[in-house]
Amino acid sequence: MAEARGHHEPRTFLGRYIFSRDHKIIGIQFLFTGLFFLLLGGLMALVIRWQLAWPSDETHPLPLLAKWYGWEGGHMPPTFYLTLITMHGSIMIFFAITPIVIGFLGNYLIPLQIGAKDMAFPTLNMLSYWVFFVASVCMILALIFGAGAGWTAYPPLSVVATPSIGQDLWILALALMGVSSLMGAINYVTTIIQLRAPGMTWGRLPLTIWGLFYTAVLNLAVLPVIAAGLFLLLLDRWGTSFYIPEGLIVNGQRLDQGGGAVLLYQHLFWFFGHPEVYILILPVWGVVSELLAVFSRKPAFGYKATVICMGIIVGLSLIVWGHHMFTAGMAPMLSKTFMTLTTLISIPSAVFFLNWLGTLWKGDIHLTSPMLFTLGIVFVFAIGGLTGLFHAAEAVDLYVHDTYFVVGHFHYTLAASVLFGSIASIYYWFPKAFGRMMNETLGKWHFWLTFIPLQGVFFGMFIQGAHGHMRRIADPTLYDFLRPWQSYNVFITYCALALGAAQLLFVANFVYSLFAGRKAERNPWGATTLEWTVPSPPPHGNFEATPVIRRWAYDYSLPEAPRDYLVQTEDEVPVGAEVAAAQKR
Helix, strand or coil, X not given: CHHHHHCCCCCCHHHHHHCCCCHHHHHHHHHHHHHHHHHHHHXXXXXXXXXXXXXXXXXXXXXHHHHHHCCHHXXXXXXXXXXXXXXXXXXXXXXXXXXXXXXXXXXXXXXXXXXXXXXXXXXXXXXXXXHHHHHHHHHHHHHHHCCCCCCCCCCCHHHHCCCCHHHHHHHHHHHHHXXXXXXXXXXXXXXXXXXXXXXXXXXXXCHHHHHHHHHHHXXXXXXXXXXXXXXXXXXXXXXXXXXXXXXXXXXXXXXXXXXXXXXXHHHHHHHHHHHHXXXXXXXXXXXXXXXXXXXXXXXXXXXXXXXXXXXXXXXXXXXXHHHHHHHHCCCHHHHHHHHHHHHXXXXXXXXXXXXXXXXXXXXXXXXXXXXXXXXXXXXXXXHHHHHHHHHHCHHHHHHHCCEHHHHHHHHHHHHXXXXXXXXXXXXXXXXXXXXXXXXXHHHHHHHHHHHHHHHXXXXXXXXXXXXXXXXXXXXXXXXXXXXXXXXXXXXXXXXHHHHHHHHHHXXXXXXXXXXXXXXXXXXXXXCCCHHHHCCCCCCCCCCCCCCCCCCCCCCECCCCCCCCECCCCCCCCCCCHHXXXXXXX
């Protein structure tokens, strides 16, 4: 923490922009890296959809790869399809969503929104990015060398049926990614606890900070578990048998190794894997709560209830992992316990929606680009959450498990919600980070051209899943019962292509605005949190003097205030009983 107060502005290019210890530069590094992988993962998704729609078509979207690998007749082999599935899921979750939602928002916003000059450990913060960068290189190499055991990497498939070095590189990439995330989590928790400005009590923290804080706590709890699971998986690939069952026969030969427990890995993985959903979505919930208040010009409804519900969800998320394993043959009493605990999560989640609707109710709603994407989150997460109840019920999950119904559910919950959250955050904090405004007209076109085809892509998966369409198959036309529903694959692929094309608007808007966008004012949105009190972009050290916090983060439209918002550092104004009550909320 002494380091955070004392490190000086670097004078060299390398010290300022490459090996920077400034939390803002590190956040932007995470942003650009995450956007690169978002593009790469999105392109993989389009190739996957093309394969599912036209599996027998010799006109493939990857002609160079088809020629390089010698695909017979231009058809994609199932092994390469499994590599695409593996890398798409891994890249989107760990190398696109995580760096944008946690790396960018956490690094950029935490010191600015709590009134600190930097992170508690700036050097550790710098190392967290460069460990992540090395992990990114390993993941790209894993793609080149053909990791192909799915993003969950279940043994024995990931041990004895995937001999390529690509699978080892995949394990190494995830292990390094976990180290980077642990570094960030330590920094986030320490900074929020220790470096809050005078007057920044826990009850005055912005809800975005609460989401990032809970995310860091969850990372500290579950990352060591998956690290141990991956370490044992790597050892099994080198000859041990923690997960390999006795008597396993591969290609007609009985393996010498044996005596392990296959389900052990699933327990270790899902103890991390299910909280990972909340690790990624908690910051987005905070962003939604904050942006709804800003663009409804109203105090955030149910602030305390939102914070408490976030904490309840964090606790429950650690004890519900077994609902991913209903088909694994667990004891009925245990499965009923997991089913009950999973269903309970819907209660605090429903409180979020009540609070969001309460913030919108009778508000002066401004439909800016960030607000449109924020409202989109409310819609798509509602669908994702409601369909999650199907998987919480064991009797239903037994039938839809490993079908496209599951794919539609977690894409609404993660892909759509977190994608919209990432884009809303970029539109909202772009002027603070880069000093320029993004084009609002392009932003609104981007929303509608993204929102509409996205429903066709992911809702169509529910229909497919209800008819039994399995996951991870490269050619659905090989199955007689799926052929009548092949037209859905074609429809979904057309929607996916439209969805991908819409992102070109965002890329054009982002790049153009970086260099030629309208210069941003210090507080273009009329927001109340601390980052809007400093220049855009903020200088090294953020604040000329340590700010003193005098009010909570959401004082909007107070009846006797001089304007429709009061920044957290502003002195008290003469207020009546009604305004005092609003401030206490």
